Amino acid sequence: MELKIIQPAACCDPSTGCCEPDLPVAIIGAGPIGLAAAAHLKERSVPFFILEKGSIAANVRTWEHVTLFSPWRYNVDKAAGRLLEKTGWQKPEPEKLPTGAELIGEYLAPLAEMLAPDIHEHHEVVAITRDSIDRMKSAGRASKPFLIYAETPDGTKEMKAGAIIDATGTWGNPNPALSSGVWIKAEKELADLIDYGIPDVRVNEERYAGRRIAVIGGGHSAINSLLNLAGLKEKHPETSVTWILRKSSVEDAFGGGQDDELEARGELGNRIAGYVRDGRVEVVTPFRITEIREADGIVLSSGDKDLAPFDRLIVNTGSRPEFGFHRELRFEAEAITEAVPALAPLIDPNLHSCGSVPAHGEKELRQPEEGFYIVGSKSYGRAPTFLMVTGYEQVRSVAAALAGDREAADHVQLVLPETGVCHSGAGGCC
Structure with a gap:
């Protein structure tokens, strides 16, 4: 599927990285959090496209035989649910525990089908930079569009975007067996x-x-x-x-x-x-x-x-984020957890369980590179306390900011089930 390359426009609000409506947001990853981000942007009429290196929900497919411990009420993003209900989709029983296969078949696949014109599978992002400048250049940086390089079955493609939401997760990048954390x-x-x-x-x-x-x-x-x-x-x-x-x-x-x-x-x-x-x-x-x-x-x-x-x-020693394709962007990861820096003290697994992580959104997820966000489990780095519903609230807030709705972006709410178990390591500008 060919991508329509939308030509860049000047940023109207450099403080948020929000650009003109005709410059799309690029979402990297078509898992639950990436698809939820697309649903929120679609509701707000913000143009976007999704790049997925494999097929939709590729990581979920590797554990489709596993039953989730969270019921459906925690696993369906609200914006995605609203969009699906317009098509006659029936919401699953809220208290039922889905398997990974059911998560795909009853939710992610119908959502992806609705978003299909803007999803591009088998597009592996290998690099992101700013158009015509590298990481070192500062002058006029925020006014430059993002330039994305993706490997596809037809060769390397270049795409432009006004903002980037990295929802690639960490599941496909496991930690090694050695306790030192080193691959030998x-x-x-x-x-x-x-x-x-x-x-x-x-x-x-x-x-x-x-x-x-x-x-x-x-x-x-x-x-x-x-x-x-x-x-x-x-x-x-x-x-x-x-x-x-x-x-x-x-x-x-x-x-x-x-x-x-x-x-x-x-x-x-x-x-x-x-x-x-x-x-x-x-x-x-x-x-x-x-x-x-x-x-x-x-x-x-x-x-x-x-x-x-x-x-x-x-x-099963956990996973870690992959930052290789970020090298020409100005991004930060906290030194210990490799999480988004503002999140690190909120998600330290020595202090917080899955249910005690405070609500957070676009403000905490901002990177030095304006308009670039790391969301979902990747935003938590190596911390094991991530829940899907957390990512849904993240992307709701980011989408609101990219649409110019500062009030909605700042009003973050998150009610999570409490437990001690996560100490174990086991979601138009201007």
Whole structure:
């Protein structure tokens, strides 16, 4: 699909980066947050286009077998819902827990179909800069349009935009197994024996049944992986499941339990606690992986201590943001979390759970590069406390600012379910 290149116009409000209505906003990423951003811009008649390196909701498709712990009422963006209802779309049961596949089929796919003329799949953004100037040039910078380079099946394309919303997320960029956070050659060479994310154990049963499996990580993804493997172990008792954590106590990973306002999220911790107690899941903690090597399987070392060889690893140690295509933009990431700087003290997982993050919007998401925003889970950097509903409020506020509605942009409201579980690491200018 060819993109219409809209010629640049001068910015009318450099303080917000908001440009003339005929200069589109480029949204990078067609996941839940990127599509929600498009819905808010569409409601406000702000032109936009979406660039997606794969297909819509590509990251969600990798965990479509997983049931979300948040019900539908937290997973449908309000602007998206309003637009869909005009087409006769039926809102899902608010308290039902969708799977990733249902999230796509019942919500994201219909939304993408409605936005289809402005979505361009298989357009991988590899660089963004300002037209005719690089990162070093300051004079007249805010009046220059953004220039986007994207790799497509037909070659490299160049596109211009008046503002950029980066909603690419972090899911496709996992952390390594080593506790140091460093990717080493040995881990890369063992890639065929390592899964990152939450693999579909039932579909790939032969890969795990009867084998020695280690799950590394202490958050929700690790718990989901372990529950799937525990179910497999009931069918194939010879399967060995080992849970490797860095925590001083495994109880620290069980989360909020009955105190969690999201019942399904609390139940995850309760279920895995039961499997640990009855021995279906063996726990090794604290264990900080300092070396990974092959010797009759995968051997993990922590100093002078080795864990017996494993046939496969499932690494659920979180994800990190990818900033490579930002290099010619003036952006900032907080030194510890790699989050948007103004968010870092609000989302420190040592102080906040998923439900205690204060409301925030366009003002907190601003970057030194006017008109450039990082939203969604990527705005949280490596912090594990992100919830989808948070991203929806982010993009609502950003869209309002880009439309020139300062009052709506500043009026941020966010009511989140409280829990302690996220300590575990597991949304016309002028």
